[in-house]
Amino acid sequence: MSNVIEIKAMSQEQAITRALKIMEATPEQVKKVVEKQKSRSFLGLFNREGIYEIEIDKSLKAEVKEVKKEVKKTETKVEKEIVKETETKKKQDVEVKSEVKESKKERKDATNMIKAKAEELLENIGLVLDVEVDRINDRNYLVNLYGEDNGIIIGKKGKTLNSFEYLLNTLMKEYRIEVDVEGFKAKRTETLRELGKKMAEKALKTTKPVRLNPMPPRERKIIHEVINKYPELDTYSEGRDPKRYIVIKRKK
Template identity: 40%
Template sequence: MKKVTVTAKTVDEAIALALKQLNAEKNQVTVTILEEPTKGFFGFIGARPAKLEVELKIDPIQEAKTFLQDILATMSVTATIEVKNEKDATLLDIIGEDLGIIIGRRGQTLDSLQFLVNTVANKHSDSYLRIVLDAENYRLKRRQTLEQLADRLAHKAIKTGQVIKLEPMPSHERKVIHTFLQERKNINTYSEGQDPNRYIVIQAKK
């Protein structure tokens, strides 16, 4: 049940009745007053109760989670989804076994699913929400791999003087490399090209 229509002597009583029926708190609903209460003649003749429509607000994170659960079911993937609040994002962590099909080659499937759940969540949110999707701790492992790659290629650029061009990467992976190398005073990094073929260039400072 997501919406109820209730009547009571007062607006407050009607809201309380609706919250009980919806098993919700006041900040979780929107209230529309359909009819204001009237006392009538002599306080009771022709009196009319308050009539309200009370609807549960859509939880954008829950909508995203439900959407993802439906996709996993369609893909015949048995897994649970844990919601974790992080500093600047909400993490939807997919927990299960043999989740390679969810991750895809170099995380491409995971990135595509992440884009979709962000679209669903922000459709129901007044302010921008950032959702990160993960499975089998892939994000951490991938970041470590990218940092190792950046370190190795930075040393190569310094040693050989070559301009190193990496393969195209999504923006969040490019950011990992830029961030990892930004404190190195003898290295420059920048991006070239257009998405989805945008790539990082690493070169030694002269």
């Protein structure tokens, strides 16, 4: 007699393990596994468990050798996929490193390449967003994202968006790319200016340096501009990207 149970987990293997524990069954008694909703994970910043429907038949007694054989087959398949993916990435990196000359055709090619890479990253993450790429000047480009998952890609205080922007720039080293989501950066700029004023006032009231949380270069620039309006204060950055942060202190 078969029993069907729904399990939430980050992977099929994790779902099976949980189901076996609940049903007090063995791996040989798993009859069918259906993935009803895919799990999602991005840079360790957010996780969304998938939903798996698992059918267990306690009357099944498959041979242990057959089970081990299937497991070995799966492991071999996964290893081949990893090797294939590694070779593809190496090939893409070599292509990206080729020198890009300033011409109308090549600028168009660059725009298409950045758009394709952004779409590829979003697809791998599992987010539904449209991508629009605009050239600002020279090798500077703006990537605008639109869609139902805009809240997920922004993350808390723009942290996930900054990570996505950092990853895209790492993959497309020939260009300087800024990523925005439906005007979020403009709103974030105003928030940062208010933060800069607040931290400036704090620094004026204390003799100790004030250290801010790590920020990307664009956000640090905004804070520096605000603090520069206070003649009694000095500001500088410490650490390395993506964990570089601003220090505010009184001038000697």
